[in-house]
Amino acid sequence: MTDPLRREFGSRAKDPVLRRNLLRATDTSNAHRAAAAAERADWEELRSRGAAIRDHTLARLDDYLAEFIRSVEARGGRVHAARDAPAARRIVTGIARRKGATRILKSKSMATEEVELNRAFERLGFEPLETDLGEYIVQLAGEAPSHITAPALHRSAEEIRDLFLARGVLPPGDRPPADRAGLARWLSLAARRHLAPRLREADLGITGANFLVAETGTVVLVENEGNIRFTTTTPPAQVVLAGVEKIVPRLADLAVLLPLLVRSATGQRFPGTVSLISGPVSESLDIVLLDNRRTAALADPGDREILRCIRCGACLNVCPVYRTAGGHAWGSPYPGPIGSLLTPLLSTRDADRALPHASSLCGACSEVCPVRIPIVDHLLRLRARAAAAGSPASPGPLAIRVFSYLARDPRRYERATWLLRRFWGIALRAGLMKRWTRYRDAPSPAARTFRELWRDDGPPAR
Amino acid sequence: MDRLLADVRRALAGADRPELPPAPPPAAGGDPALLAERFGTELSRAGGRFLVAASEAEARAAAGPGAPPDRADLLIAETGTVVRSYASARESRVSLWDERCVFLATSEALVPDLATALARLAPIHRAGRAYTVFVTGPSRTADIEKVLVIPAHGPRELVVVLVRAPAGC
Numbered sequence: 001m002t003d004p005l006r007r008e009f010g011s012r013a014k015d016p017v018l019r020r021n022l023l024r025a026t027d028t029s030n031a032h033r034a035a036a037a038a039e040r041a042d043w044e045e046l047r048s049r050g051a052a053i054r055d056h057t058l059a060r061l062d063d064y065l066a067e068f069i070r071s072v073e074a075r076g077g078r079v080h081a082a083r084d085a086p087a088a089r090r091i092v093t094g095i096a097r098r099k100g101a102t103r104i105l106k107s108k109s110m111a112t113e114e115v116e117l118n119r120a121f122e123r124l125g126f127e128p129l130e131t132d133l134g135e136y137i138v139q140l141a142g143e144a145p146s147h148i149t150a151p152a153l154h155r156s157a158e159e160i161r162d163l164f165l166a167r168g169v170l171p172p173g174d175r176p177p178a179d180r181a182g183l184a185r186w187l188s189l190a191a192r193r194h195l196a197p198r199l200r201e202a203d204l205g206i207t208g209a210n211f212l213v214a215e216t217g218t219v220v221l222v223e224n225e226g227n228i229r230f231t232t233t234t235p236p237a238q239v240v241l242a243g244v245e246k247i248v249p250r251l252a253d254l255a256v257l258l259p260l261l262v263r264s265a266t267g268q269r270f271p272g273t274v275s276l277i278s279g280p281v282s283e284s285l286d287i288v289l290l291d292n293r294r295t296a297a298l299a300d301p302g303d304r305e306i307l308r309c310i311r312c313g314a315c316l317n318v319c320p321v322y323r324t325a326g327g328h329a330w331g332s333p334y335p336g337p338i339g340s341l342l343t344p345l346l347s348t349r350d351a352d353r354a355l356p357h358a359s360s361l362c363g364a365c366s367e368v369c370p371v372r373i374p375i376v377d378h379l380l381r382l383r384a385r386a387a388a389a390g391s392p393a394s395p396g397p398l399a400i401r402v403f404s405y406l407a408r409d410p411r412r413y414e415r416a417t418w419l420l421r422r423f424w425g426i427a428l429r430a431g432l433m434k435r436w437t438r439y440r441d442a443p444s445p446a447a448r449t450f451r452e453l454w455r456d457d458g459p460p461a462r
Numbered sequence: 463m464d465r466l467l468a469d470v471r472r473a474l475a476g477a478d479r480p481e482l483p484p485a486p487p488p489a490a491g492g493d494p495a496l497l498a499e500r501f502g503t504e505l506s507r508a509g510g511r512f513l514v515a516a517s518e519a520e521a522r523a524a525a526g527p528g529a530p531p532d533r534a535d536l537l538i539a540e541t542g543t544v545v546r547s548y549a550s551a552r553e554s555r556v557s558l559w560d561e562r563c564v565f566l567a568t569s570e571a572l573v574p575d576l577a578t579a580l581a582r583l584a585p586i587h588r589a590g591r592a593y594t595v596f597v598t599g600p601s602r603t604a605d606i607e608k609v610l611v612i613p614a615h616g617p618r619e620l621v622v623v624l625v626r627a628p629a630g631c
């Protein structure tokens with residue numbers, strides 16, 4: 001890891017409250033996911049089907065995008081293309097302005113986080129209301145979401161209670177119960193009461209999309225809280241912002257992808273609500289298709305495989321680095337193992353190319369991914385790409401060069417190992433290897449080398 | 463738009479294009495009584511209530527007072543899911559805005575699984591503008607410390623009443 005990256009992850013890993021919150025939440029999610037996967041006898045086959053559908057779609061995305069656009073337009077919706085984040089912000093705020101919208105509802109969407117849509121609205125002088133409870137919490141706290149399906153997972157109920165008291169969601173003097181479950185319930189219901197009137201009167205609704213169906217021009221939205229139903233049906237105008245890779249060919253494919261998504265994300269058999277929106281449900285529907293370097297990723301067969309992702313969040317929950325440092329360490333809307341792959345693809349920041357190093361390569365992510373993305377292979381591939389591009393991310397190549405120089409000549413090698421044995425203890429005591437030894441052992445070299453043993457004692461007895 | 467399509471086409475020039483795997487076959491019909499039983503079990507697992515009534519009048523009485531009941535188009539036995547297509551956003555409020563949400567259905571609405579439900583919906587969505595919601599239990603959230611809380615923003619209670627077709631009809 002590079003130093004800025006080490007600081008980002010290291011400082012967070014030392015926060016005991018954060019660690020407790022993270023472990024508690026991800027342990028629960030992992031248990032639910034494992035049970036839900038085990039329950040379906042055809043789970044492994046389902047994963048293969050899911051991967052095949054995604055691969056097929058991405059390889060023919062030109063045809064399917066064209067079909068999707070035709071289908072939406074035939075139903076009276078409008079489709080826009082956003083080349084990058086500024087274009088997406090311009091298009092969406094432009095629609096809001098044309099409609100004279102000020103009361104804007106928004107449901108959780110990673111694409112809107114990616115283009116920092118809320119900031120663009122704030123510059124215009126108003127703030128869209130985040131209607132998903134987790135997203136509402138991080139919005140109140142002025143934070144970014146730390147997880148792609150559970151935005152406030154890094155916060156404890158006590159922290160949220162203090163936030164709600166400070167921001168008037170709980171009336172002053174309110175005495176919520178102290179036990180964890182009681183408190184979580186109290187806070188969730190308080191947010192429901194607080195937001196109810198605003199969900200029933202609005203000018204514009206902004207959502208993302210879980211899937212976009214080419215044959216029917218359908219926007220598929222998955223949720224549990226009912227907030228997406230309000231966001232899509234209360235206001236007369238609806239805007240959808242979604243990455244171009246969200247396309248699937250047919251409605252029938254949802255029979256594979258929905259169970260994969262929801263069992264991996266929350267461990268449910270089926271989500272509380274799924275909306276299928278084919279054309280405007282009220283007055284208008286504008287769908288903004290976000291490129292933001294996705295087409296560049298499509299051109300590379302390896303990078304294309306990363307775009308299979310259906311954003312279930314399972315790889316985050318099982319990742320030891322995520323569970324230790326939390327999502328904010330990535331400094332990207334996409335944290336965790338998939339974030340370490342997507343972020344360098346979608347971002348132009350040089351520092352983001354080091355993110356594939358934020359991994360122990362344990363492989364837990366590849367094992368759970370419902371669409372079988374070989375995440376570890378891609379982490380290694382993107383590390384190699386960053387190294388080839390001259391990223392300072394890894395001291396590896398230099399170390400290998402030094403080793404090969406020493407190993408090429410027996411005398412040189414012998415002298416090097418002699419020096420190493422002599423100065424190892426001194427280096428350790430002087431703290432030169434503190435970065436390594438703080439969390440790991442640095443065992444001393446053996447007193448006699450293999451060559452010495454061979455020379456003095458002869459070959460080992462059989 | 464044309465530029466986006468051109469970019470995608472250029473990116474995929476020469477790409478391997480794997481075939482689309484066939485859709486999983488929808489399950490065979492099945493005995494309505496068994497489907498109803500499965501639906502009821504799954505619905506209560508999801509926090510909803512399942513009732514059976516002999517007639518529509520009895521169903522309305524069983525559903526209790528409050529807003530008029532809504533009509534379910536399909537009931538998915540596998541997951542305890544109600545499927546309903548609405549003509550407009552306004553019409554859909556009946557199953558969202560109130561504390562209690564009641565759906566009436568007849569046994570023709572029962573289908574075994576999601577694949578079958580999607581196959582039934584496809585013609586409606588292929589024909590033109592359409593809006594369908596799948597509802598499984600009352601609204602819920604687990605956004606605070608993963609503690610399951612009912613309700614979230616939507617209904618607190620979800621009741622599905624299966625109206626048995628009168629004999630001889």
Ligand code: SF4
Pocket residue numbers: 264308309310311312313314315316338365368369370371372373
């Ligand atoms: S990479 Fe796989 S496991 Fe991770 S969020 Fe995407 S679909 Fe889920």
